Amino acid sequence: MAVREHKCLLLSSFTIDNFAGYLSNAPYLPTLEVVTLPAYDNVIQSLLEYDNRVWNPKPEFVIIWSTPDRVCPSFRKVMDYKPVPDEVIADEVKEFADLVIEAARRTGQMFIPSWVIPGDDRGLGILDMKSPLGIRRALMKMNLQLMESLSSVPNIYILDTVRWMMLAGKGAYNPLLWYMAKIPFSNEVFKESVPDIKAAMAASLGLRKKLVIVDLDNTLWGGIVGEIGWENLRLGGHDPVGEAFADFQKGLKRLTDLGVVLGVVSKNEEAVALEGIRNHPGMVIRLEDLVAWRINWQDKAENIVSLTEELNLGLSSVVFIDDNPRERSRVREALPEVLVPEWPGNPLLYRKALDDLRCFDSITVTAEDRKKTVLYQSEMARKKDRRHLPSLNAWLKTLKIKIRAEELNQTNLPRAVQLLNKTNQMNLRTRRLSENVLKKWADQDFHDFWVVFVEDKFGESGLTGIISLEYSGKSAVIADFILSCRVIGRKAEETMLAFACRKAKEMGTTEVLAEYIATPKNKPCLDFFRRSGFVSKPEDDLFRWLPENEYLFPEEVTFLGTNE
Amino acid sequence: MSKISDIDIIAIIFRVIDELNEMLPADNRLAKSEDTKLAGPGGGLDSLGMVNLIVALEQKLSSLLGDDVNLIDDRAMNQESSPFSTIGTLSEFIKSISPE
Numbered sequence: 001m002a003v004r005e006h007k008c009l010l011l012s013s014f015t016i017d018n019f020a021g022y023l024s025n026a027p028y029l030p031t032l033e034v035v036t037l038p039a040y041d042n043v044i045q046s047l048l049e050y051d052n053r054v055w056n057p058k059p060e061f062v063i064i065w066s067t068p069d070r071v072c073p074s075f076r077k078v079m080d081y082k083p084v085p086d087e088v089i090a091d092e093v094k095e096f097a098d099l100v101i102e103a104a105r106r107t108g109q110m111f112i113p114s115w116v117i118p119g120d121d122r123g124l125g126i127l128d129m130k131s132p133l134g135i136r137r138a139l140m141k142m143n144l145q146l147m148e149s150l151s152s153v154p155n156i157y158i159l160d161t162v163r164w165m166m167l168a169g170k171g172a173y174n175p176l177l178w179y180m181a182k183i184p185f186s187n188e189v190f191k192e193s194v195p196d197i198k199a200a201m202a203a204s205l206g207l208r209k210k211l212v213i214v215d216l217d218n219t220l221w222g223g224i225v226g227e228i229g230w231e232n233l234r235l236g237g238h239d240p241v242g243e244a245f246a247d248f249q250k251g252l253k254r255l256t257d258l259g260v261v262l263g264v265v266s267k268n269e270e271a272v273a274l275e276g277i278r279n280h281p282g283m284v285i286r287l288e289d290l291v292a293w294r295i296n297w298q299d300k301a302e303n304i305v306s307l308t309e310e311l312n313l314g315l316s317s318v319v320f321i322d323d324n325p326r327e328r329s330r331v332r333e334a335l336p337e338v339l340v341p342e343w344p345g346n347p348l349l350y351r352k353a354l355d356d357l358r359c360f361d362s363i364t365v366t367a368e369d370r371k372k373t374v375l376y377q378s379e380m381a382r383k384k385d386r387r388h389l390p391s392l393n394a395w396l397k398t399l400k401i402k403i404r405a406e407e408l409n410q411t412n413l414p415r416a417v418q419l420l421n422k423t424n425q426m427n428l429r430t431r432r433l434s435e436n437v438l439k440k441w442a443d444q445d446f447h448d449f450w451v452v453f454v455e456d457k458f459g460e461s462g463l464t465g466i467i468s469l470e471y472s473g474k475s476a477v478i479a480d481f482i483l484s485c486r487v488i489g490r491k492a493e494e495t496m497l498a499f500a501c502r503k504a505k506e507m508g509t510t511e512v513l514a515e516y517i518a519t520p521k522n523k524p525c526l527d528f529f530r531r532s533g534f535v536s537k538p539e540d541d542l543f544r545w546l547p548e549n550e551y552l553f554p555e556e557v558t559f560l561g562t563n564e
Numbered sequence: 565m566s567k568i569s570d571i572d573i574i575a576i577i578f579r580v581i582d583e584l585n586e587m588l589p590a591d592n593r594l595a596k597s598e599d600t601k602l603a604g605p606g607g608g609l610d611s612l613g614m615v616n617l618i619v620a621l622e623q624k625l626s627s628l629l630g631d632d633v634n635l636i637d638d639r640a641m642n643q644e645s646s647p648f649s650t651i652g653t654l655s656e657f658i659k660s661i662s663p664e
Contacts, residue, residue, distance in 0.1 A: 180618075
């Protein structure tokens with residue numbers, strides 16, 4: 001299947017071609033069609049020209065990379081040590097922010113690298129952060145104001161240029177490139193920026209990694225627990241290696257706040273390894289932080305498959321970290337979809353290697369993300385419970401599943417957008433929309449959009465489903481049919497269809513249509529529709545239901561209705 | 565300062581070509597061959613590409629020789645034919661201006 005190119009428009013106040021080249025050629029997803037403008041210093045002009053052809057078709061990504069003096073004329077005076085009242089600069093920043101906000105209405109995600117000046121420019125030296133004439137003082141205020149002005153706009157993200165300059169080192173600014181080509185950064189800065197920007201884009205498209213599986217011995221802690229006992233592991237304490245392992249664990253734990261879950265696959269005696277996890281005082285990762293583990297002597301690739309299947313996750317959402325190059329090689333070969341990063345031999349570099357991965361970015365962090373481990377653990381408790389029961393339907397009845405629907409509103413919008421843009425498997429048409437676009441779509445009279453909440457005796461799974469309808473003549477077309485992999489197979493699918501058919505009937509339509517659009521990952525959705533009772537011609541991907549026949553709600557589920 | 569060898573010069577140019585190719589579209593990438601045309605008719609680099617080439621080369625040569633290297637001074641401008649025509653002519657030019 002051909003990889004789709006996403007349109008990315010670059011607006012810049014300097015020569016941007018080198019950056020455009022790196023961005024186009026970066027070998028990782030998403031693949032981009034990078035559009036640059038022939039005119040130099042084109043930011044303000046392009047933001048004002050709504051009818052310029054570069055805005056049509058609508059760019060999915062826009063990067064606005066400017067230098068502060070080109071968008072805020074007063075900053076030029078600041079650079080000449082001329083006094084400029086703070087309010088004057090603030091007004092100019094606000095003017096720029098307003099233009100950006102207006103443009104954000106007609107684009108997908110927008111990324112704005114923060115303003116910087118070359119490190120070589122010392123400004124007023126020791127007074128630069130103190131005096132009202134200080135260049136860096138003014139610049140910091142400008143960046144802060146820009147961030148505050150844009151923070152409430154959901155599809156605009158300010159990115160940290162200073163970080164890229166620090167990574168690029170002493171040569172971040174190259175006077176030769178500036179004077180000969182009007183490029184204010186060395187190519188090293190551009191090279192550092194590309195992975196961050198692509199990570200942000202991947203996050204917005206739902207391509208982020210969701211599960212980190214780590215080995216134990218010499219990966220999560222120093223030493224081999226089965227040989228030296230947990231008491232003698234190097235972890236924490238006043239020991240550089242022990243501290244480095246603890247820091248690596250802190251880095252992993254921090255990922256869980258972004259909605260990433262942690263698992264362990266290790267060749268060990270399970271009882272011995274778990275004793276180490278439970279008892280070692282230096283452990284930052286506790287047993288409850290792990291969503292699942294496979295600690296045995298079997299092949300690690302098989303264990304990874306088994307663990308991801310248990311969690312209903314695809315292998316492409318997995319990162320596997322192991323200090324042993326043979327194990328890495330085996331997993332890479334057996335499971336090419338799994339990201340297996342090269343791993344440093346020195347534990348003091350583990351945390352840096354983790355931070356360098358840049359594949360866990362999220363465009364929003366919801367309360368549900370922060371408790372994702374608990375949600376997965378509840379799901380696994382359900383599965384364990386199921387093993388003791390004779391049939392699926394009998395087991396489902398014992399779960400006391402309750403499902404309710406809500407219309408789209410300001411409170412559920414961020415999570416709805418996240419689910420819409422992240423769900424791959426149970427997704428009928430895989431529409432990817434920004435908050436603005438989704439809200440506009442849902443507000444239209446001939447569209448209905450609901451989010452679906454699922455809970456059972458083990459706890460709440462939260463907002464885990466989306467069903468939307470588009471009315472066209474006598475037909476109701478299912479625009480979105482989306483269910484988180486956490487609740488697949490618990491009759492939420494049938495409940496959502498029953499609800500949609502009931503709504504379609506109330507609207508006076510005579511047929512409900514569901515067109516399946518294939519992606520490399522959404523075959524589970526096709527399989528569901530084939531057994532759903534909706535009819536289609538053999539090998540056809542258009543499914544149909546006549547609302548005159550009632551589509552029954554599953555008896556294993558209590559449908560609580562909507563908030564209407 | 566010691567004069568750098570012909571092999572070193574070609575290796576440095578090829579390393580710079582690798583760096584330029586990271587920015588160029590797949591069908592415009594430069595081959596690492598002494599015959600590869602750089603500037604002028606049929607050359608693989610536009611004006612910005614030439615700037616990138618010169619800046620990267622100057623940096624690498626300066627670092628190796630421990631002294632500032634300027635590839636576009638009068639010596640380059642006074643050549644009968646451009647020293648930037650091909651990788652081969654560029655290599656000869658660098659050889660001619662590098663210190664004994």
